[in-house]
Amino acid sequence: MFDSQLNPAQRIAALKSLASDEFDVLIIGGGVTGVGAALDAASRGLKVALVENQDIAAGTSSRSSKLIHGGLRYLEQYDFKLVREALHERELMVSSLAPHLVKPVGFLYPLHEKYRERTYVGAGLALYDVLRGFQRALPWHKHLSEKKIATIAPSLRGDLINGAIKYFDAQVDDARHTLAVARTAARHGAIIATRVQCEELVRDGKRVVGAKVRDLNSGKKITVSAKVTVMCAGVWSDELHEKFGIKPGYKVAMSKGAHIVLPKSAIKSEAGIILKTSVSVLFIIPWADKWIVGTTDTPYKADRTNPVATKEDVEYIIDQANRVLHPKIDAADILGVYAGLRPLVANAAGATTTKLSREHTVDRPVPVHHLSRYG
Numbered sequence: 001m002f003d004s005q006l007n008p009a010q011r012i013a014a015l016k017s018l019a020s021d022e023f024d025v026l027i028i029g030g031g032v033t034g035v036g037a038a039l040d041a042a043s044r045g046l047k048v049a050l051v052e053n054q055d056i057a058a059g060t061s062s063r064s065s066k067l068i069h070g071g072l073r074y075l076e077q078y079d080f081k082l083v084r085e086a087l088h089e090r091e092l093m094v095s096s097l098a099p100h101l102v103k104p105v106g107f108l109y110p111l112h113e114k115y116r117e118r119t120y121v122g123a124g125l126a127l128y129d130v131l132r133g134f135q136r137a138l139p140w141h142k143h144l145s146e147k148k149i150a151t152i153a154p155s156l157r158g159d160l161i162n163g164a165i166k167y168f169d170a171q172v173d174d175a176r177h178t179l180a181v182a183r184t185a186a187r188h189g190a191i192i193a194t195r196v197q198c199e200e201l202v203r204d205g206k207r208v209v210g211a212k213v214r215d216l217n218s219g220k221k222i223t224v225s226a227k228v229t230v231m232c233a234g235v236w237s238d239e240l241h242e243k244f245g246i247k248p249g250y251k252v253a254m255s256k257g258a259h260i261v262l263p264k265s266a267i268k269s270e271a272g273i274i275l276k277t278s279v280s281v282l283f284i285i286p287w288a289d290k291w292i293v294g295t296t297d298t299p300y301k302a303d304r305t306n307p308v309a310t311k312e313d314v315e316y317i318i319d320q321a322n323r324v325l326h327p328k329i330d331a332a333d334i335l336g337v338y339a340g341l342r343p344l345v346a347n348a349a350g351a352t353t354t355k356l357s358r359e360h361t362v363d364r365p366v367p368v369h370h371l372s373r374y375g
């Protein structure tokens with residue numbers, strides 16, 4: 001029976017296995033992409049190793065808006081394929097894959113005008129509901145009157161808001177979800193070691209046949225043999241490509257997103273709120289006895305490991321939220337702030353990060369050994 005504990009004893013065993021076994025797949029990076037790849041490969045019967053140089057979900061995967069959503073704003077960019085795929089996955093997560101972690105969350109889309117905006121937004125939300133197909137894990141959207149809004153969201157400014165449309169998405173503790181996927185991969189036999197950094201690739205001619213990794217606790221170097229090495233290093237990808245002398249087929253643009261955390265008492269509303277901004281959207285998200293409010297979307301070039309929310313980020317979030325809130329929120333209400341870096345595929349020179357694709361990319365910059373389904 002495989003162990004999914006990921007405890008110190010398991011780490012010692014994992015380090016031994018990294019040094020002595022030959023793997024079908026070695027994955028670099030223990031964010032949600034890496035652990036997802038590990039689970040996918042291990043559950044198909046492949047022998048998998050994953051190394052993460054910090055901790056599981058220590059990078060972007062613990063710093064998101066924590067929403068499992070179809071991406072309502074991508075509908076406005078006519079990206080129906082992306083929205084449909086995301087909605088399908090959302091339904092699966094809420095209904096069968098992780099209903100213990102992924103929970104429905106209602107959002108109010110406040111309306112400033114009685115007819116035209118209601119028709120336009122209502123049509124968009126109807127499309128959003130239709131695109132998920134025939135599964136119905138989450139309720140259908142609902143039109144709410146000005147009177148109803150005054151009772152369920154008294155913090156929304158009555159002088160500006162003429163009603164709202166309530167729709168549903170889902171939310172999850174992103175780090176906990178990533179850890180749950182890592183543990184499930186370990187349960188399927190994946191060898192997972194944190195505080196282990198990939199430093200170099202091992203080559204046989206042109207082919208990559210593994211990597212040299214360092215146990216950051218002991219300083220010991222280990223050579224890992226693998227038929228295929230998959231890099232899931234998020235915003236560290238460009239840095240690693242360069243270090244490993246790989247010419248990738250894409251670049252990663254870093255886009256910083258900040259959030260502020262407020263006490264529940266700061267905003268009186270029974271549901272979350274989504275606001276359109278001039279560049280993107282702002283979410284006011286219920287989070288147990290708190291609110292998470294964000295996010296920003298700005299190009300970033302500094303330290304990847306510890307991105308911080310600046311005064312400007314926080315002011316932007318407060319100003320956007322205060323467009324519709326009464327009483328206004330104040331910097332003194334803030335309990336905490338956090339920032340993360342979106343690893344976006346840089347698909348056009350000079351494109352603003354709000355317009356960059358949220359699609360994933362699979363790149364094969366060096367020849368790989370072909371694996372059959374069972375290795």
Ligand SMILES: Cc1cc2nc3c(=O)[nH]c(=O)nc-3n(C[C@H](O)[C@H](O)[C@H](O)COP(=O)(O)OP(=O)(O)OC[C@H]3O[C@@H](n4cnc5c(N)ncnc54)[C@H](O)[C@@H]3O)c2cc1C
Binds near residue numbers: 051
């Ligand atoms: C502000 C913000 C809000 C977001 N909101 C949402 C949302 O609501 N819903 C949603 O679905 N998505 C959201 N996202 C996107 C989502 O969070 C990311 O797409 C996802 O977390 C990226 O995961 P990843 O595994 O690719 O990267 P990461 O989580 O960054 O993982 C990469 C890992 O690689 C490791 N690594 C780097 N170099 C090495 C090395 N040499 N050796 C070993 N390991 C290494 C790093 O330590 C890191 O843990 C948001 C992102 C941001 C920034």
